[in-house]
Amino acid sequence: MKNDKEIYYYLNGNIIKGKELCLSPFDRAFLFGDGIYETLRWYDGKLFKLDLHIEKLKKSLDSSRINFIAFDEIEKIINDLIKKNKFEDEEHLFIYLQVTRGAYFPRQHHFPPDDVEPGFFLSVVPFKRHEEELKNGIKVILEEDIRWTRCDIKSTMLMANVLSRQKALEQNAVEAVFVRNGFITEGTHTSFCAVKSGKLYTPPLSNLILDGITRKVILEICKKEDIPVSETEIKADELKSFEEVMLLGTISEVMPVVQIDDWQVGDGKPGPVTLELQYLLGEMIFS
Ligand SMILES: Cc1ncc(COP(=O)(O)O)c(C=O)c1O
Structure with a gap:
């Protein structure tokens, strides 16, 4: 398996190699656990139940009042990462995505201003089935x-x-x-x-x-x-x-x-x- 530093990931609009990933310590998931995540599987070339996972993600984001709207981009980002990492022939892939309430300074418990963009991280990595x-x-x-x-x-x-x-x-x-x-x-x-x-x-x-x-x-x-x-x-x-x-x-x-x-x-x-x-x-x- 590739070293995690050599794998490409998606972070806040960009596809970036692991060793170049850079995240603000003021991201609210880092400071408060103020974020939502979802996990998916890719079996033999097929994403399993993407629609249901997106529905679940939406529900959690609504309940936590995080204003994320880029749901339609998720499938393309996953496919781009599979191609970029040359994972097409892998039998099992594990997809982790995380949406946070964004990064804002100074640290404060209440929500940041409305123009602070949510943080969005997505990774696709080979998975060893149990x-x-x-x-x-x-x-x-x-x-x-x-x-x-x-x-x-x-x-x-x-x-x-x-x-x-x-x-x-x-x-x-x-x-x-x-x-x-x-x-x-x-x-x-x-x-x-x-x-x-x-x-x-x-x-x-x-x-x-x-x-x-x-x-x-x-x-x-x-x-x-x-x-x-x-x-x-x-x-x-x-x-x-x-x-x-x-x-x-x-x-x-x-x-x-x-x-x-x-x-x-x-x-x-x-x-x-x-x-x-x-x-x-x-x-x-x-x-
Ligand atoms: C607490 C908890 N319950 C149940 C599940 C199973 O959910 P799913 O079938 O969507 O993976 C998960 C998955 O991460 C979980 O974290």
């Missing part, structure tokens, strides 16, 4: 959800997620799943689902979880394939009554969970509904 984990499943830990109460906004303010994910890695797990007032919310970068008697359960949309695109797509697949779904609160202390657990996300796809803290899920192998959804998502991606 083949082993997708096949064998992962361990997760449960963590108290100490995040703010607007987790429906995809904010760059991610300290709680960072601390919990690090704790997971230090306990030989791959992800931390948050629990708020005794109920499962979601993972640090994933949506949560569990299966009981062939039925898929997932927490309902609210201000406490992100309206994830993978979750949305999987719920559509379930509807089409007559897999029963219940969008309902899941109590952490009732998790043991579920036969399968999985996490959903742009990076994680349909990730089987085979261990939660010290408890083995089912027989410790990915379950049939999880495998079926992995297969159906793969069909949708590569069709």
Whole structure:
């Protein structure tokens, strides 16, 4: 893989090599975490669900009152970066984009004047799919959800997620799943689902979880394939009554969970509904 300094990125209107990137320390995402981000995947020459990701980005920007309008340019910027970096033959690419409330001096909590342009960063980098984990499943830990109460906004303010994910890695797990007032919310970068008697359960949309695109797509697949779904609160202390657990996300796809803290899920192998959804998502991606 190319060194990150040699990759071209998009920053505030320009395509620039990594080693030449230059960002003001007065950018509000740097100072306050005052920005919104989105992640996308490019599979075998195709961007996956760009329209849904842009819709999600718009929602978060509206909620945070960041006046960004260049949505129509996003696809072209991604394609320009793929060409410029000669990534056309890569099987998997990971796209990260971030819109901030812009850079303004002096530092102040309230919004900058209206003529301050939002900051816009976009990167496209080769991605190594998590083949082993997708096949064998992962361990997760449960963590108290100490995040703010607007987790429906995809904010760059991610300290709680960072601390919990690090704790997971230090306990030989791959992800931390948050629990708020005794109920499962979601993972640090994933949506949560569990299966009981062939039925898929997932927490309902609210201000406490992100309206994830993978979750949305999987719920559509379930509807089409007559897999029963219940969008309902899941109590952490009732998790043991579920036969399968999985996490959903742009990076994680349909990730089987085979261990939660010290408890083995089912027989410790990915379950049939999880495998079926992995297969159906793969069909949708590569069709
Ligand atoms: C907190 C959180 N929940 C869920 C998701 C999954 O969302 P998506 O499927 O759109 O990647 C993410 C993705 O980054 C996330 O950060």
